Amino acid sequence: MGLWEQYLKENESRFLNELIEFLRIPSISALSEYSQDVRDAGRWVADRLEAAGLENVQILETGGHPAVYADWLNAPGMPTVMIYGHFDVQPVDPLNLWSHPPFEPVVKDERIYARGASDNKGNMLIPIIAAEALLQSEGGLPVNVKFFFEGQEEIGSPQMPEAIPRHKALLACDVIISADGGQWEEDQPALLIGLRGICAIQIDVQATKADVHSGSYGGAFLNPIHALVQIIDSMRSADGKILVEGFYDDVRPLSKAERSQMEKIPFDEMSFKNQLGVSELFGEPGYTTYERLWTRPTLDVNGIWGGFQGEGLKTVIPREAHAKISCRLVADQDPEKITQLLIAHVNSHAPRQVKVSANAISSRAKPYLIPADHPGNEAARVVLKTLYGKEPYYARLGGTIPVCSMLLDTLGAYTVNFAFGLKDENIHAPDEFFRLSSFRLGQKAYVMLLGELSGRKF
Secondary structure (H helix, E strand, O other), X not given: OOHHHHHXXXXXXXXXXXXXXXXXXXXXOOOHHHHHHHHHHHHHHHXXXXXXXXXXXEEEXXXXXXXXXXXXXXXXXXXXXXXXXXXXXXXXXXXXXXXXXXXXXXXXXXXXXXXOHHHHHHHHHHHHHHXXXXXXXXXXXXXXXXXXXXOOHHHOOOOHHHHHHHOHHHHOOOEXXXXXXXXXXXXXXXXXXXXXEEEEEEEEEEOOOXXXXXXXXXXXXXXXXXXXXXXXXXXXXXXXXXXXXXXXXXXXXXXXXXXXXXXXXXXXXXXXXXHHOOXXXXXXXXXXXXXXXXXXXXXXXXEEEOOOXXXXXXXXXXXXXXXXXXXXXXXXXXXXXXXXXXHHHHHHHOOOOOEEEEEEEEEEEOOEEOOOOOHHHHHHHXXXXXXXXXXXXXXXXXXXXXXXXXXXXXXXXXXXXXXXXXXXXXXOOOOOEEEHHXXXXXXXXXXXXXXXXXXXXX
16 A cells, blocks of 8 residues: 555545535525625635645635635646636525435435535545645655636636636646546446537517407417417427527537447436436437437527416416527537527517517537547546546536636646546435545545656647
8 A cells, every 4th residue: 555545544534524524615606695605615625725735825716706726836847737626516405305404414325415515525625635645645746736626617607707817827737637527337437528518598579568368359469479489499390400590510520439439338218218207219310319418419498488377377468478598519619609690590580570589698608529539538548447447438418517618718728527426416406415435436546647647748
């Protein structure tokens, strides 16, 4: 057993107690009444980095929830690695579905239950512990390391597009390692090489000055809900293809190698359907389910409203109707361009008998794709294969982590996903938990990864 392994073993109970302390902070970034708690969590992270032996620890103001920075830059000639994560968490509703209060951590059956346990406090504490183990047992790190943790990831990192460029020199690095993410299964590692982007619009349709009686006025003008449905229906074909002109123009086609990588990942269609509670799958023709989930763009109605919603019948025709529509985007789609294409489509398909407007909703992020053979991925692959005894899957995520594309655009550095959460750990849901086995494995993995990165050229 090496010195750092002995250090991790000897301090195992302390690390767990620290995680419990961290999880007690209700750092919910979406709710303004918890703003001070998010700041308190940032202060906790800063203090923990300093206690680990990191240098230049500072809280970075953003105009919103803060970020935390620290570094150790005493490995001349070695790569500079930035480790990213977030200390904010999701709201906890519905409270009645939690088995225990969400900010009173419970350790049971080798799991720790609390909001943020897996996403992302348990995972982001891991690399801090790994750095401490090396610094305290061996006196240094094999590479130069920077830490960058934010307090607003769960609300889309709204201040990060300004904050990251403002601190470009401070954050400069060769590669970024994200502690926000996970592995495929307990016994199967994965490397996440792609994330979809996002953009969204709201459609507003108005017909009359006020709601009117359907008997007195029905048949005399176009119902705004009918008009809205016509517009929405014009955006997709019956088989799921998106009909917005120019929507697919910039989509990067899959290579044979990329399709081959995805084909290696087993897919149980019946289990997938049962998980969703649907009898049939549906989507853009010509693609597998994983390809549609990870590598093809989408257009979905996320909300639609107008008219009477209560019990029984109210025979009115509403004055207006509304819908929110979002698109998940893939390489090389630009969210600003797609937003304008959506607005143009709505305007060109708006029935002339009603007033229609379409406007962008602020949630926008670029898609992200890292080359599978990037040196950071190769280093992570070696570590994961050593730990799990098998090659990792090269997978993608249908969702969005906005900061990945921001960091690539500003710093020119790719982000390698290296985290240990698992998909059954109820992230964003009641009874979120993190496996203590993953907490311990991750510490060892990060020590190994820093060593493996020392031999890579970027």
